[in-house]
Amino acid sequence: xxxxxxxxxxxxxxxxxxxxxxxxxxxxxxxxxxxxxxxxxxxxxxxxxxxxxxxxxxxxxxxxxxxxxxxxxxxxxxxxxxxxxxxxxxxxxxxxxxxxxxxxxxxxxxxxxxxxxxxxxxxxxxxxxxxxxxxxxxxxxxxxxxxxxxxxxxxxxxxxxxxxxxxxxxxxxxxxxxxxxxxxxxxxxxxxxxxxxxxxxxxxxxxxxxxxxxxxxxxxxxxxxxxxxxxxxxxxxxxxxxxxxxxxxxxxxxxxxxxxxxxxxxxxxxxxxxxxxxxxxxxxxxxxxxxxxxxxxxxxxxxxxxxxxxxxxxxxxxxxxxxxxxxxxxxxxxxxxxxxxxxxxxxxxxxxxxxxxxxxxxxxxxxxxxxxxxxxxxxxxxxxxxxxxxxxxxxxxxxxxxxxxxxxxxxxxxxxxxxxxxxxxxxxxxxxxxxxxxxxxxxxxxxxxxxxxxxxxxxxxxxxxxxxxxxxxxxxxxxxxxxxxxxxxxxxxxxxxxxxxxxxxxxxxxxxxxxxxxxxxxxxxxxxxxxxxxxxxxxxxxxxxxxxxxxxxxxxxxxxxxxxxxxxxxxxxxxxxxxxxxxxxxxxxxxxxxxxxxxxxxxxxxxxxxxxxxxxxxxxxxxxxxxxxxxxxxxxxxxxxxxxxxxxxxxxxxxxxxxxxxxxxxxxxxxxxxxxxxxxxxxxxxxxxxxxxxxxxxxxxxxxxxxxxxxxxxxxxxxxxxxxxxxxxxxxxxxxxxxxxxxxxxxxxxxxxxxxxxxxxxxxxxxxxxxxxxxxxxxxxxxxxxxxxxxxxxxxxxxxxxxxxxxxxxxxxxxxxxxxxxxxxxxxxxxxxxxxxxxxxxxxxxxxxxxxxxxxxxxxxxxxxxxxxxxxxxxxxxxxxxxxxxxxxxxxxxxxxxxxxxxxxxxxxxxxxxxxxxxxxxxxxxxxxxx
Numbered sequence: 001x002x003x004x005x006x007x008x009x010x011x012x013x014x015x016x017x018x019x020x021x022x023x024x025x026x027x028x029x030x031x032x033x034x035x036x037x038x039x040x041x042x043x044x045x046x047x048x049x050x051x052x053x054x055x056x057x058x059x060x061x062x063x064x065x066x067x068x069x070x071x072x073x074x075x076x077x078x079x080x081x082x083x084x085x086x087x088x089x090x091x092x093x094x095x096x097x098x099x100x101x102x103x104x105x106x107x108x109x110x111x112x113x114x115x116x117x118x119x120x121x122x123x124x125x126x127x128x129x130x131x132x133x134x135x136x137x138x139x140x141x142x143x144x145x146x147x148x149x150x151x152x153x154x155x156x157x158x159x160x161x162x163x164x165x166x167x168x169x170x171x172x173x174x175x176x177x178x179x180x181x182x183x184x185x186x187x188x189x190x191x192x193x194x195x196x197x198x199x200x201x202x203x204x205x206x207x208x209x210x211x212x213x214x215x216x217x218x219x220x221x222x223x224x225x226x227x228x229x230x231x232x233x234x235x236x237x238x239x240x241x242x243x244x245x246x247x248x249x250x251x252x253x254x255x256x257x258x259x260x261x262x263x264x265x266x267x268x269x270x271x272x273x274x275x276x277x278x279x280x281x282x283x284x285x286x287x288x289x290x291x292x293x294x295x296x297x298x299x300x301x302x303x304x305x306x307x308x309x310x311x312x313x314x315x316x317x318x319x320x321x322x323x324x325x326x327x328x329x330x331x332x333x334x335x336x337x338x339x340x341x342x343x344x345x346x347x348x349x350x351x352x353x354x355x356x357x358x359x360x361x362x363x364x365x366x367x368x369x370x371x372x373x374x375x376x377x378x379x380x381x382x383x384x385x386x387x388x389x390x391x392x393x394x395x396x397x398x399x400x401x402x403x404x405x406x407x408x409x410x411x412x413x414x415x416x417x418x419x420x421x422x423x424x425x426x427x428x429x430x431x432x433x434x435x436x437x438x439x440x441x442x443x444x445x446x447x448x449x450x451x452x453x454x455x456x457x458x459x460x461x462x463x464x465x466x467x468x469x470x471x472x473x474x475x476x477x478x479x480x481x482x483x484x485x486x487x488x489x490x491x492x493x494x495x496x497x498x499x500x501x502x503x504x505x506x507x508x509x510x511x512x513x514x515x516x517x518x519x520x521x522x523x524x525x526x527x528x529x530x531x532x533x534x535x536x537x538x539x540x541x542x543x544x545x546x547x548x549x550x551x552x553x554x555x556x557x558x559x560x561x562x563x564x565x566x567x568x569x570x571x572x573x574x575x576x577x578x579x580x581x582x583x584x585x586x587x588x589x590x591x592x593x594x595x596x597x598x599x600x601x602x603x604x605x606x607x608x609x610x611x612x613x614x615x616x617x618x619x620x621x622x623x624x625x626x627x628x629x630x631x632x633x634x635x636x637x638x639x640x641x642x643x644x645x646x647x648x649x650x651x652x653x654x655x656x657x658x659x660x661x662x663x664x665x666x667x668x669x670x671x672x673x674x675x676x677x678x679x680x681x682x683x684x685x686x687x688x689x690x691x692x693x694x695x696x697x698x699x700x701x702x703x704x705x706x707x708x709x710x711x712x713x714x715x716x717x718x719x720x721x722x723x724x725x726x727x728x729x730x731x732x733x734x735x736x737x738x739x740x741x742x743x744x745x746x747x748x749x750x751x752x753x754x755x756x757x758x759x760x761x762x763x764x765x766x767x768x769x770x771x772x773x774x775x776x777x778x779x780x781x782x783x784x785x786x787x788x789x790x791x792x793x794x795x796x797x798x799x800x801x802x803x804x805x806x807x808x809x810x811x812x813x814x815x816x817x818x819x820x821x822x823x824x825x826x827x828x829x830x831x832x833x834x835x836x837x838x839x840x841x842x843x844x845x846x847x848x849x850x851x852x853x854x855x856x857x858x859x860x861x862x863x864x865x866x867x868x869x870x871x872x873x874x875x876x877x878x879x880x881x882x883x884x885x886x887x888x889x890x891x892x893x894x895x896x897x898x899x900x901x902x903x904x905x906x907x908x909x910x911x912x913x914x915x916x917x918x919x920x921x922x923x924x925x926x927x928x929x930x931x
Contacts, residue, residue, distance in 0.1 A: 161185040232245050
């Protein structure tokens with residue numbers, strides 16, 4: 001059924017006024033059809049065709065087996081969503097409107113059999129006046145008041161646009177093609193056309209809510225709201241004066257008619273709805289589509305919002321009322337906001353910084369409320385190929401894992417979809433900064449007037465929609481544009497480079513930048529992730545940013561880095577990692593767990609090189625797996641195999657499924673090992689000349705079950721990576737830096753606290769049986785590590801220290817304990833961290849059975865793992881399918897005759913607690929066993 005309600009009953013996203021009528025079209029009273037295929041089934045809104053076909057058993061689970069390929073016919077087809085007759089429409093309304101918050105993507109809309117409009121952008125909000133249609137005799141009867149939305153095949157339309165005589169072309173080898181081609185011609189989720197970590201379904205449908213709105217004379221409906229909170233005098237990308245008062249700028253986007261003399265009132269309240277400030281807004285300006293005003297909030301009136309680990313997430317409610325000249329309320333919206341400044345500092349290195357030993361060049365880091373901080377986190381991709389089934393509860397669980405993993409920032413990757421409001425709401429409350437991007441990536445894009453106008457409307461709607469969220473950290477134009485696409489272009493067609501660079505700037509500087517800067521003084525903008533930052537910033541110019549590109553000075557350091565190297569020998573090779581001010585993505589792929597595999601493929605396909613497993617690995621050369629040629633040659637599987645064989649004991653289980661599971665686990669160990677090494681390298685850079693202040697690995701979570709770069713699997717199960725990143729992102733860490741060729745070994749303590757910390761580091765050498773070795777090296781040292789800094793606590797050469805010892809039979813245990821104060825608190829804590837070094841590859845190490853024992857205490861509700869007879873490497877607590885459980889530590893090492901108590905959090909459980917009986921423990925030693 002269609003859900004009908006008045007405006008007062010709708011979500012806070014809709015404006016409220018007693019006289020207007022808002023009818024929600026959300027619900028089950030829809031039909032999905034394709035007459036050519038003789039398909040007509042019940043449907044929902046919001047939804048997409050695949051979901052409704054699956055719900056009605058027309059197709060199987062899109063995620064199962066090779067349905068990524070088998071269901072391509074759905075994407076190549078057109079689909080029609082038709083409503084039940086819409087009841088409750090008044091004939092006395094002054095105007096009647098359709099409002100769509102998201103249509104994916106190409107539509108023709110009819111009401112009462114008459115054409116309303118066509119749309120061509122998944123990311124825009126659309127509203128259409130249907131007053132004259134409703135007044136027509138063809139719409140007189142309620143049974144005729146039917147809404148029909150025809151969705152065209154996005155892959156077909158993209159190809160048709162590409163084949164038009166005047167369509168843009170680019171040199172070969174520039175555009176990154178996955179399953180479907182020509183994605184860059186259309187404004188649809190780019191990863192719907194495939195990516196190296198995800199499937200290609202190219203879905204179609206009304207993926208966001210829709211409404212019918214009826215208005216009386218001089219009434220309005222607020223369809224979108226901008227609230228911009230900044231310090232007086234602040235401009236984007238500039239360093240604000242923290243002593244200045246706050247400015248709250250509010251702007252209501254509406255349709256309908258605003259009476260003359262309308263004004264704005266505001267009320268600022270705390271989370272208990274206690275009013276803090278209220279009154280009239282100043283400088284009110286009204287146009288035929290917006291009403292804007294502002295008010296000053298004195299400094300000290302509110303408490304600041306801080307990211308997780310740096311302070312409290314103080315939030316407030318602000319209510320904006322649109323009032324008539326007679327002071328009656330025309331419309332009213334309430335948003336939850338926070339007061340903070342977040343700036344991307346790209347300014348040149350100052351003289352004071354040079355005096356501190358920071359290398360010349362430019363900064364590239366974030367500052368929150370005037371403070372530098374270390375950004376620790378990962379990259380967020382679309383959590384599902386079908387957004388209508390991404391729920392608040394699912395993102396809440398995922399974001400809990402982010403916080404539990406000691407992360408304070410997510411880069412919300414471009415080429416997916418813009419994040420829903422509830423995702424920002426959750427990030428606001430949990431203290432997760434969201435580096436957000438416009439939906440462009442790994443391609444160059446058209447710059448014809450129609451395309452640019454479409455993008456401009458999209459960008460302005462999205463910027464205004466989410467700007468009030470304190471978790472919003474940055475707008476970036478797109479992914480891998482300056483560091484990949486422009487470089488590929490210069491290599492392929494250097495003679496045409498100036499023209500294509502100018503086109504790049506037309507979109508990412510001349511179009512997207514104004515969409516941000518004309519709507520927000522509080523948020524920074526960067527045209528590309530990754531880039532070398534701006535070369536100059538001048539707000540007297542129409543386009544304030546001049547990009548640096550590769551106009552670099554030798555010996556200087558600029559911008560952010562990303563890093564991928566699929567030669568597995570890169571592990572422990574610090575010289576291979578890039579030196580920069582910030583790392584926005586890096587990584588290596590691994591296999592998901594056997595439990596996850598079983599949820600989406602058959603038991604017969606549980607083999608490392610089965611055609612199903614191989615075809616679900618989309619990490620292949622440019623061009624991807626294409627459509628349905630079922631070519632089982634695969635680069636990704638080979639890279640993972642090579643990594644395991646180079647570094648770890650090779651699984652030799654007699655049971656083929658157990659062997660497959662062991663291989664999957666081994667690929668996760670390599671992935672975690674590499675990420676840990678790289679995270680420590682970047683974090684140590686906070687105390688080196690590069691003054692490196694951010695590490696965001698690729699990627700946080702999975703979109704389905706397949707070999708990917710994710711640390712969290714599709715159902716929420718943590719891979720080893722997420723546990724290791726959690727450990728590496730602790731506030732104070734101790735880590736080794738080892739050159740296996742020269743034997744040069746240094747150990748550093750790194751801190752991201754905002755004050756100096758003091759402590760002691762201890763070093764113990766063991767053989768694998770757990771015996772302490774009298775190796776001539778410092779056993780302990782006291783240290784002081786500065787704020788957001790690193791300090792060396794050991795320097796030696798294993799070529800000297802290990803003389804007389806078999807390097808394959810020694811391991812170094814490093815421990816650190818320090819006192820430090822948490823930011824923005826008076827709380828002093830004791831921080832502990834430990835780490836291990838093995839000077840040879842573990843595949844050649846003299847591993848022994850560590851005699852692991854696992855026990856569970858009914859009193860504490862925790863597990864205890866004990867190593868009884870040797871050093872245990874990569875201790876792993878595993879548990880059966882049917883539950884999702886996060887242990888407080890996993891993938892750790894244990895010294896002989898030592899124990900670790902392990903607590904856990906249950907994320908979900910369909911086993912009624914029976915998963916507890918299936919928990920087992922293993923270590924790297926178990927990889928070598930045949931059973």
